[in-house]
Amino acid sequence: MQSENRNIDELKSGFETFYQSRILPLMQDMENMRKKYLRYFIIACCLAVVAIPLLMWAIVHFQVGASIAEQNSSSFADSAAYGLMAIIIAACGTPIALYKKKSKSKIMPLMLQYFEGFNYQYKKTISSVNVNDTRLIGFYDGREGDDYFEGVYQNVPIKVSEEKFTQRKLVYRNNKPHYENIEVFHGVLILLDMNKNFSGQTVVLQDKGFLNVFSKVNRDLKGLNNVKLEDSVFEKEFEVFSSDQIEARYILTTAFMERMLKLRAAYHADKIEFSFFNNQLFIALETNRDMFEPTSLFKTCLNKKLVEEAYLQIVSIFAIIDILSLDKRIGL
Amino acid sequence: MTALWIALAVVAAVLYLLYVSLIQKRNRLKESASGIDVQLKKRYDLIPNLMTMAAKYMEHEKSLMEEITKLRSEAMNVDFNVDPSKKFELDNLLSQRLNDFKLSAENYPDMKSNQTMLNAMESLNAVEEHIAAARRFYNSNVTELKNAVEIFPSSLIAKMIGIKLDMPYFEAEEAAKKSVNATEFFK
Numbered sequence: 001m002q003s004e005n006r007n008i009d010e011l012k013s014g015f016e017t018f019y020q021s022r023i024l025p026l027m028q029d030m031e032n033m034r035k036k037y038l039r040y041f042i043i044a045c046c047l048a049v050v051a052i053p054l055l056m057w058a059i060v061h062f063q064v065g066a067s068i069a070e071q072n073s074s075s076f077a078d079s080a081a082y083g084l085m086a087i088i089i090a091a092c093g094t095p096i097a098l099y100k101k102k103s104k105s106k107i108m109p110l111m112l113q114y115f116e117g118f119n120y121q122y123k124k125t126i127s128s129v130n131v132n133d134t135r136l137i138g139f140y141d142g143r144e145g146d147d148y149f150e151g152v153y154q155n156v157p158i159k160v161s162e163e164k165f166t167q168r169k170l171v172y173r174n175n176k177p178h179y180e181n182i183e184v185f186h187g188v189l190i191l192l193d194m195n196k197n198f199s200g201q202t203v204v205l206q207d208k209g210f211l212n213v214f215s216k217v218n219r220d221l222k223g224l225n226n227v228k229l230e231d232s233v234f235e236k237e238f239e240v241f242s243s244d245q246i247e248a249r250y251i252l253t254t255a256f257m258e259r260m261l262k263l264r265a266a267y268h269a270d271k272i273e274f275s276f277f278n279n280q281l282f283i284a285l286e287t288n289r290d291m292f293e294p295t296s297l298f299k300t301c302l303n304k305k306l307v308e309e310a311y312l313q314i315v316s317i318f319a320i321i322d323i324l325s326l327d328k329r330i331g332l
Numbered sequence: 333m334t335a336l337w338i339a340l341a342v343v344a345a346v347l348y349l350l351y352v353s354l355i356q357k358r359n360r361l362k363e364s365a366s367g368i369d370v371q372l373k374k375r376y377d378l379i380p381n382l383m384t385m386a387a388k389y390m391e392h393e394k395s396l397m398e399e400i401t402k403l404r405s406e407a408m409n410v411d412f413n414v415d416p417s418k419k420f421e422l423d424n425l426l427s428q429r430l431n432d433f434k435l436s437a438e439n440y441p442d443m444k445s446n447q448t449m450l451n452a453m454e455s456l457n458a459v460e461e462h463i464a465a466a467r468r469f470y471n472s473n474v475t476e477l478k479n480a481v482e483i484f485p486s487s488l489i490a491k492m493i494g495i496k497l498d499m500p501y502f503e504a505e506e507a508a509k510k511s512v513n514a515t516e517f518f519k
Contacts (some may be wrong), residue, residue, distance in 0.1 A: 196461075245367075246469050
């Protein structure tokens with residue numbers, strides 16, 4: 001049975017059998033791996049608990065009461081001590097990162113096999129589209145992908161990635177200026193084929209009332225004009241900008257606006273924004289939490305809860321196609 | 333004395349802004365009216381091809397197709413800027429007949445299986461949606477200008493410079509308001 005022809009309810013109900021037959025055996029093997037990495041983590045933490053106070057004591061001890069000449073000569077030793085502390089802290093995080101990478105690389109492709117024809121890649125971003133062109137993500141300097149999968153659901157090609165965008169900003173701490181990477185977006189990016197043809201660009205942003213001025217400052221909306229739509233409820237939730245007033249109304253019919261409101265209600269806790277361009281729909285779903293995490297170093301693999309949660313997150317992404325009726329080429 | 337000059341300057345600036353806003357609204361309305369014209373032109377261009385293709389299959393709908401062709405010619409000859417109401421009326425009628433045509437097409441399975449015909453019908457649907465979108469844009473601009481012309485203080489400026497709302501709302505005919513399910517055609 002192709003995932004293309006299964007609806008959301010069928011996908012949800014059929015997962016239990018798939019979990020028991022395919023995922024659970026792998027999870028049993030994974031449990032040994034988890035225990036191994038958890039051991040490494042505990043050892044690293046124990047080492048840190050002992051070593052860090054010792055190193056700090058050493059730094060303080062050699063500085064207090066030392067002459068200026070002695071202090072200069074010990075600066076190299078201080079740096080080495082700080083470096084060592086950084087290595088120890090990194091060593092604590094390494095088992096978590098390694099386990100995440102290894103477990104995800106095994107479980108996610110298997111989980112996506114249930115949807116048939118879906119490919120998974122770890123740490124990949126949506127590369128087929130220039131994110132700047134979507135105008136949904138504000139100005140950023142750094143971009144990091146976590147999960148990426150693509151395939152076809154209900155005959156609609158879909159690409160999904162979980163990504164983080166950061167901006168390098170000058171901040172002052174203890175009156176000292178330094179640069180820090182501030183997170184500007186953390187969430188899921190979804191690229192879908194639309195069931196309509198259009199040449200311009202229409203951007204649908206979340207309405208933040210009087211704070212809208214700030215969201216406009218932080219993005220490039222050059223060449224786009226504000227579109228006032230006839231649906232007052234929609235106008236309350238979203239702000240629309242487009243390069244073509246008629247095309248914006250062609251895409252955002254009253255029926256489509258209603259569906260978008262339904263989608264907004266379904267993801268109410270999260271910020272959801274849309275960009276229509278090149279006959280495609282790009283959705284930015286800001287969640288500020290890690291999505292698609294079927295395992296955790298600190299939770300047993302034999303508990304189905306995490307896998308189920310990640311699975312439902314994937315299904316909820318596919319539900320967007322159903323809610324927006326993108327599978328139907330009726331133009332409404 | 334300075335205060336008086338400042339007050340006069342503020343009043344002049346406000347009046348100027350109201351004047352600019354009125355002119356912008358009028359121009360936007362004209363632009364949106366020409367937007368409808370552009371979309372209607374696409375429909376006029378599409379109809380002859382569609383009718384030629386359909387004629388091969390829909391022999392029993394000859395009178396309907398003739399009526400569509402006739403309405404197309406009549407609508408094409410009416411200038412939107414000269415008689416917008418007449419233009420709307422004729423295009424409404426044309427929309428209704430095209431909907432009837434889509435429904436009649438249901439009875440011709442041979443035609444439904446023809447890919448070229450399917451593409452033409454899909455194009456017609458897209459054009460119809462563009463027309464509907466252009467009309468919504470036009471109506472929203474009519475409302476904006478209507479409000480500006482009727483509400484004080486811009487109504488005062490509008491009177492002074494002779495701007496009035498001389499373009500009607502586009503209103504769908506009763507028959508056109510009834511939803512037509514054309515999706516069946518594409519199943």
